[in-house]
Amino acid sequence: MSVEEIGQWAELTALALVTTRIKAVEAGQPFTARLRTMQLGAFQLSELSYGALVSQRTPRLIRQSDPELFQIVVTASGRQRIDQARNTAVLGSGEMVLYDSSRPFDAHAEDSPAGTRARGIMLQFPKTMMPLPARRLDRLLAVPLSAHQGPGRLLAQFLSAAITEYPACTPSDAARLGTTAVDLVTAVVSHHLDAESQLPAASQQRLLHARATSFIDAHLSSPDLTPSAVAAAHHVSLRYIQRVFQQHGTTVSEEIRRKRLHRCARDLADPGLRHHTIRAIATRWGFPRPAEFSRAFRAATGTSPSHYRAHHLPPTVDESAMVSGGSSPHRASGPTHVSPAGQ
Numbered sequence: 106m107s108v109e110e111i112g113q114w115a116e117l118t119a120l121a122l123v124t125t126r127i128k129a130v131e132a133g134q135p136f137t138a139r140l141r142t143m144q145l146g147a148f149q150l151s152e153l154s155y156g157a158l159v160s161q162r163t164p165r166l167i168r169q170s171d172p173e174l175f176q177i178v179v180t181a182s183g184r185q186r187i188d189q190a191r192n193t194a195v196l197g198s199g200e201m202v203l204y205d206s207s208r209p210f211d212a213h214a215e216d217s218p219a220g221t222r223a224r225g226i227m228l229q230f231p232k233t234m235m236p237l238p239a240r241r242l243d244r245l246l247a248v249p250l251s252a253h254q255g256p257g258r259l260l261a262q263f264l265s266a267a268i269t270e271y272p273a274c275t276p277s278d279a280a281r282l283g284t285t286a287v288d289l290v291t292a293v294v295s296h297h298l299d300a301e302s303q304l305p306a307a308s309q310q311r312l313l314h315a316r317a318t319s320f321i322d323a324h325l326s327s328p329d330l331t332p333s334a335v336a337a338a339h340h341v342s343l344r345y346i347q348r349v350f351q352q353h354g355t356t357v358s359e360e361i362r363r364k365r366l367h368r369c370a371r372d373l374a375d376p377g378l379r380h381h382t383i384r385a386i387a388t389r390w391g392f393p394r395p396a397e398f399s400r401a402f403r404a405a406t407g408t409s410p411s412h413y414r415a416h417h418l419p420p421t422v423d424e425s426a427m428v429s430g431g432s433s434p435h436r437a438s439g440p441t442h443v444s445p446a447g448q
């Protein structure tokens with residue numbers, strides 16, 4: 106939803122986020138803002154864009170209404186400053202910050218020196234969902250947290266991908282994404298508190314699963330990607346990581362194969378890769394033996410790689426000319442969908 110007045114923005118954010126007192130930095134100047142929200146079960150993901158402003162959550166507003174939420178914001182552009190719990194964070198692109206709806210805060214947003222307006226992604230969730238005592242997080246409130254490396258980078262990438270893929274998700278998918286998002290927030294917080302060893306066993310296992318699947322995504326093209334390699338990269342035994350994946354209804358090898366087949370299907374349907382042979386695409390994603398790839402692809406999609414490619418690729422210029430001249434090239438029929446690999 107887009108608004109063009111500061112008052113409308115205050116009303117909109119009070120309904121969708123938390124109640125704050127907002128004023129424009131430059132009175133009398135045009136103000137525009139945009140908010141898009143997505144429900145992830147008990148969690149909410151929001152994409153925000155707005156002009157220069159000051160936002161305050163006062164003790165009086167907290168007494169009037171407090172949903173008792175944590176909010177974590179990843180800054181995509183512009184500059185942000187937030188003061189809370191005697192801490193101050195000044196954020197640029199690629200940084201994130203955690204804050205608490207139950208504590209007063211002052212937030213300032215301004216355009217970047219290049220004129221880029223403030224834009225970011227916010228995840229908000231009940232404080233009770235964090236498997237660490239809220240008081241332990243006080244020293245991280247309004248502290249800049251990097252989104253360029255480690256758990257912070259994983260979280261930022263996940264939230265960005267979730268926004269992109271949200272329209273294709275069912276409510277059940279969205280709820281699972283919310284749980285994963287909070288697990289990644291927990292990983293970020295634990296990283297900065299050095300408290301991961303104190304998390305409940307279930308939380309540690311969910312974090313391991315999220316990290317391992319991200320590792321698999323990043324190394325799908327490597328011929329050395331095996332369950333043992335995934336376990337070694339995360340300093341756990343093969344038996345333990347297999348048990349973690351079994352709790353999600355799969356195995357490490359099945360997850361690797363599923364994601365590789367998804368990448369192959371994506372590339373086979375990409376017109377820009379039409380000049381690449383099926384064998385080259387399969388080899389790129391970890392299937393060096395054509396017969397093995399063909400069997401695996403048919404088992405996953407119900408059709409052969411060549412038929413899948415013929416069905417999904419748009420006709421070439423020559424094929425279009427044949428159609429216009431009255432002849433029609435063969436186009437295979439059959440299944441047209443490969444289940445997405447997930448994020």
